[in-house]
Amino acid sequence: MANFKQKSTHKIHLKPLCLIILMVIMVNLMGVSLTFGAWSDNDFNNYLTNYWAFEEDGTNIAIDNRGGNNFTVGNINATGGINGNAIFRNSTAIIQSQFNSGISGADARTFVWWVGNFTVSGTDSMISIGAESANDQWSLNMRSAESDYQIEGNGAANNWDLGVLNDDIAAQMIAVTYNGSNVSWYVNGTHFDSNWTLVYTTTNSPFYLGQNPTGGQDFVGWIDELAIFNKSLNFTEVSDLWNGGGGLFLNPATGLNLNSPANNAKIAIDNLLFNCSATLEGTTIENMSFWHDGTGTFHRNLTVDLAGSTNETVFNLSQQLLTSTLWGCSLTRSDDVEITGGVNRTVIPQLVTVNTETYANETTEGSDERFELNLTMKLDGGVIDSSIFYFNNTAYTSSLTSTGTNYSIANTITIPGVDSQANQTFFWSLVLEDGTNINTTSNTQTVNNFGIDDCSSFTVPILNLTLRDEADETLLSANSTIEIDLSINALDETTTVANFSKSYVNVSNARVCLQSNLGSARYSLDSTIKYFALDYATEYYNIQNFSLTNSSVPKEIDLLDLKSADSQEFKITYKDDSFIAVPDALLNIQRKYVSDGQFKTVEIPKTDVKGETLGHLVLNDVIYTITVTKKGKLLATFDNIIAECQNPSLETCEINLNNFAATISPNDYTVGNDLTFTLTYDRSTRTISSTFTIPSGVPSTMVLNATLYDNLGTNQACSDTLSSSAGSLNCVVPVNLGNGSVVTTLYKDGNQVGQAYINLAQDPKDLYGSSIVFLGLFLMLTLVGVGLSDNPMITGVFLLIGAVLSITMNVIGTGTSAFIGAGATILWLVIAVVLVLIKGAKRS
Missing domain, CATH: 2.60.40.10 (Immunoglobulins)
Incomplete structure (x- = not known):
């Protein structure tokens, strides 16, 4: 089966009688890839707007089988044409019509027609479209003197002469395509040129066959198979229509259409529906067939005998095909003429x-x-x-x-x-x-792409650095320098995405920006920041493994620089549990600002291969805490450090740190996302404390909040806030809140990272100190003496009364430890009393 039949032995008389035949075929496709038909990939019916086959024998009405724009003609001769009948034009007959093809303004279009048995004398117009006025008229001509073809635009104002006139006057196929600005010309499938420019604006234009709009340039010969498409056909499509001289012709008068699925449709194999419809007049349909290429040969799969019925027919077909497959439909008329659907389509099974x-x-x-x-x-x-x-x-x-x-x-x-x-x-x-x-x-x-700069061009900030005096935190700008060396890596640190380096001179602020928002992307950021000023020490602030996301930036970092007059350089060495030097560790040096009651990061140097680095400290007068981190992990914490050096001018000042001297073990910390922290409570001072470290070295706003644990949960007991990469938070619960419980919550940049429930009730030891044991024994023995009797039962009862009084006076605690474990006072007392009562009962 082919897409279209070359009509030579049959004359098909198709007259409109509406018989809609719906063929719905349910097919399970699993796919075979093959090639069929010249138009298998180009569904011309989708683009065809008008089509005159000139098959009307002996009439003067040319039927537009597609667009319904019929017009009066001269003689439609049954003996000529490339495909059955044709219209024969001579100097005594003019063909004129005006219609709307549905193609508007400068939209793309293509004209295709066949000519033959022509005699060229002068300039002969085959087809003209539009009135002879600016930008509205085409005239498609043959010229004898020049022996060429011509497109005449706007009269003679814009002519295009091209090609050599084909001497074969038997039959030629002419195609003219327009893409909205340029025109291409084809003769017998050969492309001539595409350089002619035309502006076409009219939608509803006069249309002439065999003559120009002014009544001249008569064409003598036959014209057949005239089609207008609303697309600028390409070279392959025009070649398909030429078909090596045999031509491929539409049969639109049958109304045989492939309705669904659309060409190249992708449909699940369990929901694949095929639909075809047909309309005939003056004859009946004997049967309709469904075709597909499932075996390498385009073949008929199923034929439905309709026997002239006008009823809708639905039937099912089960196939097993795996890949893209061609399909089509055909019908057989009552006079045994078979008509195809004109176009084959591809379905892609899912x-x-x-x-x-x-x-x-x-x-x-x-x-x-x-x-x-x-x-x-x-x-x-x-x-x-x-x-x-x-x-x-x-x-x-x-x-x-x-x-x-x-x-x-x-x-x-x-x-x-x-x-x-x-x-x-x-x-x-x-x-x-x-x-x-x-x-x-x-x-x-x-x-x-990952664009990064100093915020001169890009606008998404990630770092904002401010240089300040370490003592009073005033801005430093004159004679100051901030140098940044920064790298951004993939999370696995195997790929460097971007590098950035810059020196900021005589400014107190340095900024770094990205070109665009990060979206959901995540990166790791490392940076070394060097800063100094006139009469100030040169210090370093290192950032390691900072998680760079949309939600984690921008970051504000204060670079606190110590005056040279106050600074003493210390060589600081860090070793692990095995006294092995640890390289590439960050030493977060925090200075206590007594007036604020806070520790703030003043420097973050990094150790070398010997585990050594330099720090700039104030001798004797300042308390420091140093936390050691590496690659996001807390290694040790050293607090209450006072920098001492006996002879700074004669010897190197040193601080040696190792894990055995650490004041807080890493095991005492809770580890979070780029955060390690503790939560503790001192009952004697009613102080809730949190010591925290951010291993990357990038500061965050840390908030410690304690709220009274009651039905409302709105009575805040105390709160403390600190923006730093390490430090301590302290919160004292007022005595007037009593001995209830509080909910203590730790926040990092507004996100909850830790929580604890603390019982404020005082421990007996806090009330009575070391006298608690004596008071307990005295109370118990006094009551025993009062209840001394030769009846052990009475003695046991008084022992119980003594225990109750001890608990009431808070001499004996009532926490979990009072009932469980080696120090469970109440548990052992109850056991002793029970034994006494048992003994007394036996005695009685």
Whole structure:
């Protein structure tokens, strides 16, 4: 079966009688790839607006089989034409019509027609469109003297002479395409040129065959198969119509259409519906056939005998096809003439149904992005064995899990670098157990390049550094310098996404900005910041493994520089539990500001391969805390350090730190996201404290809040706030709140990171000190003496009364430890009393 039949032996008389035949075929397709028909990839019926086949024998009405724009002609001769009848034009007959093709203004269009048996004398107009006025008229001519073809635009004002006139006057196919600005000319499938420019604006234009609009330039010969398309056909499509000289011709008068699915439709194989319809007049339909190419040869799959019936017919067909497949329809009339649907279509079976695809529409190079796919297998017996994820043509192995026919597939990849913003294509390739490959529909993700600067061009801030005097925290700008060396890496630190270095001179502020928002991307940031000023020490502030996300920036960092007159340089050495030097560790040096009651970071140097670094401290008068971190992990904390050096001018001042001298063990800390902290309570002073360290070295706003634990939860007991990369928070609960309980919460940049419930009730030892044991024994023995009797039962009862009084006077605690463990006072007392009562009962 071919798309169109070359009519030579049959004359098909098709007259409109509406008989709509719906053929709905339910087919399970699983796919075979093949080639059929010249128009299999170009559905011309989708673009055809007007078509005159000139098959009307002996009449003077030319039927527009597509657009309904019929017009009066001279003689339609049954003996001529490339495909049955044709219209014969001579100097005594003019063909004129005015119609609206539905193509508006300068929209694209194509004119195709066949001519033959012509005699050229002068300039002969085959077709003219539009009145002879500016920008409205085309005249498509043959010229004898010049022996060429011509497009005449706007009269003679814009002519285009091209090609050599074909001497074969038997039959020629002419095609003229217009893409909205340029015109292309084809003769017998050969492309001449595309350089002629025309502005065409009219929608509803006069239309002339064999003569120009002013009544001249008569064409003598036949014209056949005139078609107008609302598309500028390409070279391949025009060549298909030429078909090596045999031509491919539409049969639109049959009304035989392929309605659905659309060409190249992608449909799940369990929901594939085919629909064709036909209309005939003056004859009946004997049968209609469904065709598809499922075996390598285009063949008929099913024929329905309609026997002239006008009823709608629905039938089902089950097929097993795996890949893209061509399909079409044909009908046989009562006179045994077979008519095809004119166009074949491709259907792409979907063996899987994609339920969800999850991914970020936009990201930035170097970020770790996750792509997730959830699908259902539609092919009976088909099992997905593995999956490969392709991102910008790079393959990544996917993780795959399944439950029955449902599959979940996921990939997390580091987005490759780009020079500028780019839309990267990605898809999954599914491999079935039988080796069949199924590719999912491609999607795109916008990838931004990672632009970074000093905020002179870019506007998304990540760091804002301010240089201040360490003692009074006033700004330093004159004769000052801030130097930044910064790198941004993928989270696994195997790929560097961006580097930035800059020296800021004579300013108190240094800023770093990104080109664009990070979206959902996450990175790791490392930086070394060097700062100094005239009469001030040169110090370093290091940042290590900071998690860079949209929510974690911008960061405000105060660089506190110590005056040279107050500064003493110390060599600080750090060693671990085995007294082995630890390189690349950050020493976060915090100075206590007594008037504020807070510790603030004043310097963060980094150790070298010997575990050594330099710190700038004030001798004797300042209390320091030093926390040691490396790659996001807290190694040790040393508090209450006073910098002492006996002879600074004669010897190197040193501070030696090792884990055995650490005041707080790392095990005492709670570890969070770039945060380690403690929460403690001192009953004697009613003080809640938190010591924290941010291992990356980037400061955050830390808030310690205590709220009375009651029905309302709104009575705040106390609160403390500090913006630093390490330090201590202290909160004293007022005595007037009594001995209830408080809920203590620790926040980092507004996010809760820790919480504890604290009982404010005083411990007996806090009330009575070391006298608690004597008071307890005295009370118990006094009561025993009062209850001394030769009856052990009476003695036991008084022992119980003594225990109750001891608890009431808070001599004996009632916490968990009073009932459980080696120091469980109440437990042992109860056991002793029970034994006495048992003995007394036996005695009695």
